[in-house]
Amino acid sequence: MIQIAILGYGVVGSGVAEVCRMNRDIIRQRAGEDIQIKKILDIRDFPEDPYADRFTHDPADIFLDPDISVVVEAIGGAGIAYELSRQALNHHKHVVTSNKELVATFGPELMLLARTNGVSYMFEASVGGGIPIIRPLHKCLSANVIQTISGILNGTTNYILTRMEQSGIDFNTALLEAQTLGYAEQNPTADISGLDSCRKIAILSSITFSEFIDYRLIYTEGISGITAEDIVWARRLDCKIKLLGCFRRQDEQTADLIVAPMLLPRRNPIAVADDVYNAIRVEGNALGEAMFYGRGAGRLPTASAVVADVIECVMHINRVPHLVPWIKKERQIVLTHADCPVSALIRLSREISRPAIENAFAGASLDWLDDPEGCEWAVIAGNDGRLTEGALGEALKSCDGAVISRIRTFQNISQF
Amino acid sequence: MIQIAILGYGVVGSGVAEVCRMNRDIIRQRAGEDIQIKKILDIRDFPEDPYADRFTHDPADIFLDPDISVVVEAIGGAGIAYELSRQALNHHKHVVTSNKELVATFGPELMLLARTNGVSYMFEASVGGGIPIIRPLHKCLSANVIQTISGILNGTTNYILTRMEQSGIDFNTALLEAQTLGYAEQNPTADISGLDSCRKIAILSSITFSEFIDYRLIYTEGISGITAEDIVWARRLDCKIKLLGCFRRQDEQTADLIVAPMLLPRRNPIAVADDVYNAIRVEGNALGEAMFYGRGAGRLPTASAVVADVIECVMHINRVPHLVPWIKKERQIVLTHADCPVSALIRLSREISRPAIENAFAGASLDWLDDPEGCEWAVIAGNDGRLTEGALGEALKSCDGAVISRIRTFQNISQF
Numbered sequence: 023m024i025q026i027a028i029l030g031y032g033v034v035g036s037g038v039a040e041v042c043r044m045n046r047d048i049i050r051q052r053a054g055e056d057i058q059i060k061k062i063l064d065i066r067d068f069p070e071d072p073y074a075d076r077f078t079h080d081p082a083d084i085f086l087d088p089d090i091s092v093v094v095e096a097i098g099g100a101g102i103a104y105e106l107s108r109q110a111l112n113h114h115k116h117v118v119t120s121n122k123e124l125v126a127t128f129g130p131e132l133m134l135l136a137r138t139n140g141v142s143y144m145f146e147a148s149v150g151g152g153i154p155i156i157r158p159l160h161k162c163l164s165a166n167v168i169q170t171i172s173g174i175l176n177g178t179t180n181y182i183l184t185r186m187e188q189s190g191i192d193f194n195t196a197l198l199e200a201q202t203l204g205y206a207e208q209n210p211t212a213d214i215s216g217l218d219s220c221r222k223i224a225i226l227s228s229i230t231f232s233e234f235i236d237y238r239l240i241y242t243e244g245i246s247g248i249t250a251e252d253i254v255w256a257r258r259l260d261c262k263i264k265l266l267g268c269f270r271r272q273d274e275q276t277a278d279l280i281v282a283p284m285l286l287p288r289r290n291p292i293a294v295a296d297d298v299y300n301a302i303r304v305e306g307n308a309l310g311e312a313m314f315y316g317r318g319a320g321r322l323p324t325a326s327a328v329v330a331d332v333i334e335c336v337m338h339i340n341r342v343p344h345l346v347p348w349i350k351k352e353r354q355i356v357l358t359h360a361d362c363p364v365s366a367l368i369r370l371s372r373e374i375s376r377p378a379i380e381n382a383f384a385g386a387s388l389d390w391l392d393d394p395e396g397c398e399w400a401v402i403a404g405n406d407g408r409l410t411e412g413a414l415g416e417a418l419k420s421c422d423g424a425v426i427s428r429i430r431t432f433q434n435i436s437q438f
Numbered sequence: 439m440i441q442i443a444i445l446g447y448g449v450v451g452s453g454v455a456e457v458c459r460m461n462r463d464i465i466r467q468r469a470g471e472d473i474q475i476k477k478i479l480d481i482r483d484f485p486e487d488p489y490a491d492r493f494t495h496d497p498a499d500i501f502l503d504p505d506i507s508v509v510v511e512a513i514g515g516a517g518i519a520y521e522l523s524r525q526a527l528n529h530h531k532h533v534v535t536s537n538k539e540l541v542a543t544f545g546p547e548l549m550l551l552a553r554t555n556g557v558s559y560m561f562e563a564s565v566g567g568g569i570p571i572i573r574p575l576h577k578c579l580s581a582n583v584i585q586t587i588s589g590i591l592n593g594t595t596n597y598i599l600t601r602m603e604q605s606g607i608d609f610n611t612a613l614l615e616a617q618t619l620g621y622a623e624q625n626p627t628a629d630i631s632g633l634d635s636c637r638k639i640a641i642l643s644s645i646t647f648s649e650f651i652d653y654r655l656i657y658t659e660g661i662s663g664i665t666a667e668d669i670v671w672a673r674r675l676d677c678k679i680k681l682l683g684c685f686r687r688q689d690e691q692t693a694d695l696i697v698a699p700m701l702l703p704r705r706n707p708i709a710v711a712d713d714v715y716n717a718i719r720v721e722g723n724a725l726g727e728a729m730f731y732g733r734g735a736g737r738l739p740t741a742s743a744v745v746a747d748v749i750e751c752v753m754h755i756n757r758v759p760h761l762v763p764w765i766k767k768e769r770q771i772v773l774t775h776a777d778c779p780v781s782a783l784i785r786l787s788r789e790i791s792r793p794a795i796e797n798a799f800a801g802a803s804l805d806w807l808d809d810p811e812g813c814e815w816a817v818i819a820g821n822d823g824r825l826t827e828g829a830l831g832e833a834l835k836s837c838d839g840a841v842i843s844r845i846r847t848f849q850n851i852s853q854f
Contacts, residue, residue, distance in 0.1 A: 041581055041724050044723070044724070045581055045582065045583055045723065045724065048580075048581070048582070048583050049580075049581055051648060051762070052580040052581075052648075052762065053580075054762075146578060152722075152724070152725040152726065152728065153728045154570070154574035154577075154578030154579065154728065157573065157574070157577055157578050158570035158573070158574055158578070161570075161573055161746060161749075161750060162562060162570030162573050162574070162743065162746050163570065163742070163746065164464075164465075164468040164469075164745075164746045164749045164750075165457055165461055165464070165465055165468075165741075165742045165743075165745035165746045165748075165749060166461065166464070166742050167461055167464050232467060232468075291710050291731060294707050294710045306568075306742065307460070307461065308457050308460070308461065308568070308738040308739065308741065308742035308745075309568040309732070309733075309738070309739050309742050309743075310568065310732065310733045310736070310738075310739050311732055311733065312568065312569045312570065312730070312731065312732035312733075313729075313730075313731040313732060314728070314729075314730060314731075315707060315728065315729040315730075315731065316725070316726065316727055316728035316729060317725075317726045317727065317728075320726070322724040322725070322726075323724065323725050323726050325581075325724065326579070326581045326582050326722065326724035326725050327578065327581075327725075329580075329581035329724075330577060330578050330579065330580045330581045332581075333577075333580050333581060334577060334580075346467070346468065346470075
């Protein structure tokens with residue numbers, strides 16, 4: 023029998039306990055051992071819980087207990103969770119987490135600390151919730167140079183955009199609805215601003231480089247500026263607007279990374295993911311493309327990925343685990359944002375003249391669209407792949423107050 | 439440095455050599471060691487090949503070479519490939535394969551033999567080509583009771599059905615086209631008859647049960663009976679016709695398994711897979727659903743999955759590998775076909791009267807469809823989930839010569 027501990031008894035922590043209970047037989051069969059929760063750390067007490075007798079307020083009860091070999095960190099954030107993860111690893115406990123903030127911030131240090139102590143630091147659940155993506159990238163696609171990763175990595179924003187698209191409601195109404203249904207938190211900033219997606223694409227990109235890519239260097243734009251009119255334009259172009267995280271390897275040294283709402287052709291397989299679903303497309307130089315799709319969050323899906331990592335740890339108890347920690351180098355992998363290629367739908371008011379716009383975009387490829395209502399200019403800039411973010415920014419600046427919106431396109435949109 | 443050997447230098451074998459060559463750096467980085475191909479077994483010689491000096495016609499050159507630790511079996515079939523895989527394992531070589539026929543036929547024996555000899559027998563590439571599915575099922579979803587697996591598992595038949603749907607051409611024309619493009623073999627029987635999909639769904643199902651499920655017990659129907667008129671009916675129902683392999687767990691003991699062409703609603707995520715693409719949907723009791731999508735075959739995608747398994751073996755050299763071999767029990771997991779629930783679109787000629795049909799289906803749920811051309815009866819039988827395959831067979835028999843076609847539905851089709 024293997025004994026484990028859970029740090030933090032919130033959504034994920036209590037989900038882990040529930041999965042261990044409901045799937046005890048299959049877990050024993052897979053792990054080759056019974057897995058038992060010996061201790062749970064939380065500042066609160068849960069007198070009605072089936073595990074009520076196992077709660078403690080003192081982390082030492084867990085770290086000094088030689089019977090406990092695996093610790094699930096389900097606290098969240100990069101404060102106390104960081105401190106306790108370090109302590110657990112230093113006490114030779116395997117640590118499993120779904121905490122993307124912690125992995126994206128202190129991943130290299132924690133992985134190295136795990137290796138030094140002969141244990142594992144595992145985080146399959148940190149991206150895509152229950153959808154397998156970390157291990158497939160690590161293991162199944164290990165014979166590929168990964169060229170691109172692109173996907174819908176955040177369920178909350180995907181729900182909001184789906185509702186705006188399907189019902190024509192505006193952003194604030196859709197957000198309120200998501201909060202009422204429990205799909206968005208009361209403080210939804212990390213989701214809405216793109217920060218959550220940014221941390222996740224940084225984690226996936228770090229795996230492909232086996233090198234730390236700092237999420238704070240990734241250009242990130244949220245969805246709060248998307249209007250009902252933008253959605254109407256998307257439909258005219260046979261597109262959906264999705265918040266995408268994108269990684270594109272340029273060479274051995276650099277990659278183009280961005281998180282932003284983008285126009286995505288409806289026929290693109292990623293576009294199949296609506297509501298709270300995630301879809302992650304990976305392209306490798308031998309593989310071609312593969313896509314992973316499913317519910318990217320939720321209590322039990324996320325918990326089931328955490329428990330799968332626990333099972334993996336149990337199977338490696340007393341064996342040096344094999345993981346390739348991310349090296350932290352001084353060089354900067356993330357390409358300077360201004361130098362990245364871009365194409366985008368630009369909507370402008372008719373206060374500005376068409377020649378003035380052409381002048382502002384000085385030689386960039388412009389595909390003009392018909393506005394059926396004739397009240398604004400709409401143009402796709404950069405379809406030839408030669409426009410940079412820097413040049414786009416300059417052009418928009420010269421159009422001054424006339425710009426209504428600018429939404430990037432995921433692929434060339436050339437079907438009109 | 440780790441030295442490996444390849445048995446069989448056909449499509450997959452030569453692809454493995456190419457992937458090892460083109461991605462040497464990343465493979466070294468992942469495996470922690472250089473991987474070198476020391477010997478290649480084939481009855482032919484390849485004097486122009488970059489590896490020309492490494493060919494041998496004698497398996498003993500490989501099995502008796504203590505420097506070779508991993509053997510890639512890329513011969514195919516369950517004859518000589520079986521014999522040589524046994525010998526390799528008995529000589530304590532790890533064996534990696536993409537050979538679904540061999541895994542589906544002799545999997546339990548080879549896995550046990552590997553365990554006895556302290557090595558691994560790995561087969562990620564046997565299902566889904568380069569799409570990660572075997573390891574995700576084994577590892578990432580290990581904390582779930584897998585309830586269903588359903589998917590498009592064969593690229594050749596998917597290409598043919600896609601072409602029939604998009605161009606209105608008939609089966610034979612589409613097959614010829616697939617052969618011309620190299621998507622179908624000159625003897626396409628294993629694909630067309632559903633046998634290839636059947637072996638793959640048997641492999642996936644065996645993983646979920648950790649128990650051998652014999653593919654020869656799975657009811658399997660191919661696509662050669664699908665007509666252009668069937669495709670027209672599918673479109674009327676806002677469906678596509680796809681060859682699906684389906685596994686549905688009934689309880690601890692039994693599962694409902696089938697391979698057959700089925701009507702699949704276009705809005706179902708699996709339906710996004712057209713042409714030679716595969717899509718595999720997995721449902722777990724904690725996870726909910728996840729889907730894996732990509733090119734299911736092809737030289738380099740398949741080879742990249744084989745090489746990923748080789749890397750995994752290299753990382754486990756001299757360590758007892760952890761795999762859960764499939765137990766071979768006497769009990770029969772596969773539910774008797776006649777007892778399985780079914781719903782289907784039935785097309786009948788107007789030679790038979792509607793009351794006669796209702797009589798034949800004695801009490802089963804029947805949803806009558808309008809034939810715009812008024813020349814035939816079309817009815818969905820079993821939408822209430824209470825029709826069995828046995829009862830359906832009996833009913834069709836009583837309608838005698840009037841049946842034009844019978845195509846199963848993947849889900850209840852109730853949107854009309």
